[in-house]
Each structure stands twice: as structure tokens, then as C-alpha cells.
Amino acid sequence: xxxxxxxxxxxxxRLRTTSLPLPVGTGDRRPLVMGIVNVTPxxxxxxxxxxxxxxxxxxxxxxxxxxxxxxxxxxxxTRPFADPVAADEEWRRVGEVVRRLAAExxxxxxxxxxxxxxxxxxxxxxxxxxxxxxxxxxxPAMPAVVxxxxxxxxxxxxxxTPRTMxxxxxxxDVVAEIRAYLALRRDAxxxxxxAPERICLDPGIGFGKTHDHNIALMRHADRFLDLGSPILVGxxxxxxxxxxxxxxxxxxxxxxxxxxxxxxTACGLATAGVHVIRVHAVGLVRxxxxxxPASR
Numbered sequence: 570x571x572x573x574x575x576x577x578x579x580x581x582x583r584l585r586t587t588s589l590p591l592p593v594g595t596g597d598r599r600p601l602v603m604g605i606v607n608v609t610p611x612x613x614x615x616x617x618x619x620x621x622x623x624x625x626x627x628x629x630x631x632x633x634x635x636x637x638x639x640x641x642x643x644x645x646x647t648r649p650f651a652d653p654v655a656a657d658e659e660w661r662r663v664g665e666v667v668r669r670l671a672a673e674x675x676x677x678x679x680x681x682x683x684x685x686x687x688x689x690x691x692x693x694x695x696x697x698x699x700x701x702x703x704x705x706x707x708x709p710a711m712p713a714v715v716x717x718x719x720x721x722x723x724x725x726x727x728x729x730t731p732r733t734m735x736x737x738x739x740x741x742d743v744v745a746e747i748r749a750y751l752a753l754r755r756d757a758x759x760x761x762x763x764a765p766e767r768i769c770l771d772p773g774i775g776f777g778k779t780h781d782h783n784i785a786l787m788r789h790a791d792r793f794l795d796l797g798s799p800i801l802v803g804x805x806x807x808x809x810x811x812x813x814x815x816x817x818x819x820x821x822x823x824x825x826x827x828x829x830x831x832x833x834t835a836c837g838l839a840t841a842g843v844h845v846i847r848v849h850a851v852g853l854v855r856x857x858x859x860x861x862p863a864s865r
Contacts, residue, residue, distance in 0.1 A: 671695025
């Protein structure tokens with residue numbers, strides 16, 4: 570199987586104190602794997618499992634042992650219809666976890682938050698990246714926080730908020746519209762003082778999209794590559810993967826089945842040239858990528 574030719578892209582993602590090598594131009598096409606550490610009671614697939622800080626740290630260290638290149642720590646669920654969490658409560662959940670994983674994990678830590686106050690404290694505690702589902706639009710103070718810290722950022726597309734995003738989302742051309750949005754966010758962040766080499770972009774699988782929208786974004790992930798920034802895709806365990814099982818077998822998908830489909834589609838994303846893949850089951854995805862024709 571031949572690997573498609575991709576346009577020249579960034580070779581590193583510059584973070585607060587370090588840089589991550591990217592698959593384009595490095596001779597290794599394996600995407601970086603971002604492991605998910607949810608410190609929440611209500612995340613859609615693993616809420617409550619790692620709410621205790623010690624359990625969350627142990628989980629993060631296990632993901633590193635399985636091959637995670639980055640750890641993404643979040644204290645507020647962004648599942649559909651989730652209620653917002655106050656900044657103090659969000660920090661209470663993640664503060665110790667961020668500090669310990671930054672000190673002990675051996676890989677960069679990302680803070681998954683849309684609140685500038687939480688991001689500032691996490692960066693002070695050793696986080697390298699701010700991963701914001703609002704594209705750094707939800708809190709007007711967020712751009713200044715990441716500029717002051719020199720942090721890496723991931724700006725994601727989401728239509729609406731977690732409470733409203735799945736209420737009849739519509740697009741004329743979902744790929745073109747989200748690509749245009751990400752280009753605008755990239756330019757706005759650069760204008761705000763964020764260095765271009767620190768910006769990663771995420772089309773936001775499952776955030777204000779129908780099943781068909783998500784499938785289109787996955788199938789055309791390569792159309793985001795010429796934006797000139799690393800592209801991150803977070804498809805892990807999402808509902809559109811479960812629907813594939815439901816449509817064929819007439820029953821809900823198990824977590825294990827969603828993980829298997831996550832790993833399979835990760836190989837397709839690697840072939841498409843995606844730079845970073847955000848997943849729950851790091852070991853399974855790394856094993857799948859190790860035998861993928863794209864990872865050579």
C-alpha cells in the first residue's frame with residue numbers, strides 16, 4: 570500500500586519549554602498520541618474512574634508507559650448537554666494531577682480547559698499546552714494567558730456550547746466551513762501575539778456535528794493540512810463510532826468496540842497525515858499505529 574503525498578507542513582509543535590517533533594518531515598509518519606486523563610465525575614465514557622487525584626496520576630503514568638507522547642488533563646466534562654463547572658472546582662480537581670504528572674510523567678502535559686484562570690494556574694504548575702474546546706474564544710482573557718506563558722495551544726471548533734452543540738447542527742459544507750473557521754482562529758491568535766509555531770488546530774469531532782458531519786471530517790482530514798499548523802483529531806470513543814456498531818448489529822457498542830474502532834480509524838488518520846491523535850486507549854492505538862503502513 571502506498572502512502573499519499575502530503576503538502577509540506579510544520580515539523581515541530583513548539584510548547585512552553587520544549588518542542589514536539591511532528592510526523593511530517595521527520596521520516597516517521599506515526600502521529601503523536603495524546604492520552605486522555607479525565608478528572609471528572611461525568612465524562613461520557615470514563616467519568617468518575619479517575620476523580621481521585623492519586624488514581625488520575627496513576628492512570629496518566631500508565632498511559633505514558635503505553636506510549637503516550639502527551640497527556641491531556643481535564644476537569645470539566647465537555648460531553649453533549651454537560652453543565653459548566655466553576656473555575657475553583659475545576660482547579661480543585663486537576664491541580665495536583667497537573668503538578669504531579671508534569672513532574673513525574675516525562676512527557677508534556679496539556680490542560681484541557683476553556684477558563685483562563687485554570688489555564689494560568691496549570692501553566693504555573695508545569696503544563697506546556699492549553700487545549701481549549703472554544704478555540705480560545707470562550708474566555709477573552711485566554712489569549713493573553715497563553716502569550717504571557719509562551720504556551721502551546723490547541724484551538725478547536727465547536728458550534729455552540731456543550732449544552733447546546735448537538736441541537737440540530739447544520740452546515741452547507743462541513744469540511745469547508747470548519748476549515749475556514751480554523752484559519753480565522755489561527756490568524757486571530759497570531760494577531761493576539763501567539764507565535765504561529767505554537768498553534769495546533771482541531772476540527773472538533775463530535776462537537777456540534779451529526780454522525781454524517783463527523784464521517785465527512787474524518788474522511789477529508791487531509792484538507793486541513795495546508796493550514797500550516799499541526800492538526801489534532803479527537804475521535805476516541807465518540808458516538809459516531811458506536812453508531813457504526815448499532816447500525817450493523819442493532820445494539821449499543823461496548824467501550825471495547827469503540828476502542829477498536831478508534832484504533833482502526835487512527836490508522837486512517839495517520840495515512841491522511843494528521844499530526845496528533847487524542848485517545849483514551851493509548852496502548853491499543855499505539856499498537857495499531859505500529860503496524861500501520863503510514864507509520865514507517
